[in-house]
Amino acid sequence: MSEAELAELVLTKLKEAGFVVTDEGKLCPSVLGKESLRRVHRPALQLEIANRQDWLRQYLPKYLTFFADGNEIIPERIDPVLVEVTKQQHHDLFRIARLLWSIPFSKGYGRRSRFLIIDKANDKLIGLLALQSPPLSFPARDRLFCYPPGKKTEMVNQTMDIQTLGAVPPYNRLLGGKLVALAAASNEVRQAYWHKYLGRVTEIEQRILKPHLVALTTTSAFGRSSLYNRLSYKGILIAKSIGYTEGYGAFHLAELYPLFREFLENQGISTRGGFGSGPRRKWQIIVKALRRLGLSDQLLYHGIKREVFLFRLVDNLEAYMEGRDTEPIYRNLPFSELVAWWRERWLLPRAGRVDGWRAWRKEEIKNILLMEQNKATE
Template sequence: MNGAELAELVLRKLQEAGFVVTADSIDYPSVLDKEGLRQIHEPAVQLEIASRKEWLNRNLPKYLRFFANGDEVIPEHIDPVLIEVTETQHHNLFRMARFLWSLPFSKGYGRRLRCLIMDRSNGKLIGLLALQSPPLSFPARDRLFCYPPGRKTEMVNQTMDIQTLGAVPPYDRLLGGKLIALVAASNEIRQMYWRKYSGRTTEMERRILPPHLVALTTTSAFGRSSLYNRLRFNGSVIAESLGYTEGYGTFHLMELYPLFRAFLEQQGISTYGGFGTGPRRKWQTMVRALNRLGFSGDLLRHGVKREVFLFRLVDNLESYMEGLDTEPKYRHLPFSDLVTWWRERWLLPRSKRVNGWKEWRREEIRNLLLADQEKVEP
């Protein structure tokens, strides 16, 4: 594809994302509701699913059985168990379920921790949790701390960013997402992180970082979050709102990222590399391509302001991150206590208040992922 064709495609994708494109200007989109935002993400999601059709055809019959029918879920008997993703079966089930999200799938970057939350009462999947290395620069987070001179990287790398969090049907109808959010703050997640990264040497700087996990950050998918807001445990705030992002990102043009790379490579500009291939690298690649196509890099301002949340895993977060305390004072949040709280606070009241979740059938997952394929038996 030549530059003129790619530029025309950029304009078309911007229009699909809600930008107002005229001969003289490109105006940013007006505020969209959550359904409108999902529609903007839909092409990238479908592109990812289409690229994995062969894998889905091969694996869906094997893994569909881990998704529950509504009548297989008895709220009073739900018994969540936390499983770290370490085996091939875990990876495949995580990947399969992740395709159900409204946001495109990403493997994440840097340090990563993935978990399945299963229902021991029936062997079905409740939801997913995935953590990844945090961005080194994150204004909403960085405004909270005065990092010790020269130690920002060390301190920030004792936090993680929530990359995937949520429940799958029919558990999502029963506020299973609240359970997964509580689990993210649990003692068991911190301990899992410690076991995986204690004594590990960083690949870039060849040094050993403290294996403490003192905080998590995340942003809502579509503006204000109903999942994280008012998320408490015994009166303590679990997810603390830090305000909103400034509305910059790459998702509305991510479908074109392979074409941007190919365009730059044709011009002799390398887009490959080992480190720095995460969001920052993608951002730089897309800005460079847009500039060479005659556009401003400001087109990556999509206007979707995501709510930012902080999960404090220690009581002395500010003083620890600022180097005043040498040891973190961990909050005591056992997985079993969080499950009990979720069951009484959200699950049981919700199961009596809403209808429709019992009618859910896992065949709907097959239809979502293989809509244009031959039917696969569950």
């Protein structure tokens, strides 16, 4: 593909996604609705699924049994258990389930922890939780604290960013996402982090970070969040809205990322990652490509402001992050008690109001993840 053809393709894809491109080659701030945003993400998601077809055809039949039919769920008997992803079976199940999300998956960066929530009543998967190292610069978070001089990195690295959080069908229709969000703040997640990173030496700077996990941050997938809003436990606010992102990002150009890399490599510009490249590598590659194509990097300003949430895992968060307290005072949020709260507050009332979840069949997952030409051969 020529330089001119790639530049034209960029503008065409943006217009197809519902963005308005000005005569100066810039994006007007977007006011896309949630369904429009799903449509923007869909090409990159479908590309990810297409690239995994061989793997899915081999492993999906094995793991499909871990997903529930609606008639296999009795709401009163749902018995969630939190499982840290450590075994290959866990990784494979996580990998398949994550493809059911509306947005593409990234392996993450830095410190990473993943969890499955399983229903012990039927051994079926309820939902997923994945954490990764937080961005060092995050305005909505950084406005909350006055970090000690020279210690911002140390303090921020005692938090994590929620990369994936949600429930799979049909538990999502029973507000299983609320359960996963509560689980993120549980003692068990914090303790798993402690055991995993106690004494661990960082790969880049070769230093030992404190294994405290004092807070989580996350952003809503599609603007304002209904999952995290009013999420509380016995009067304790679990997720607090702390503002919105600034509307910059590269998700709307993710489908073209392989072409950007190929274009730069053909021009003799390395796009390889490695230590020090960090989570902004894709951003940097896209910026380089846009500029060499004669397009404005203002195309990265999509105008979609995502709501930012903070999960406090300690009661003295401000004092600890600012160095006024030397030890965190952890909240006591056992997973079992959070489950009991979710069951009475959300699960049972929801199960009594809606019925669509009963008709769900796990075979639908094959329809979602296997391409038409593959289904024809089954």
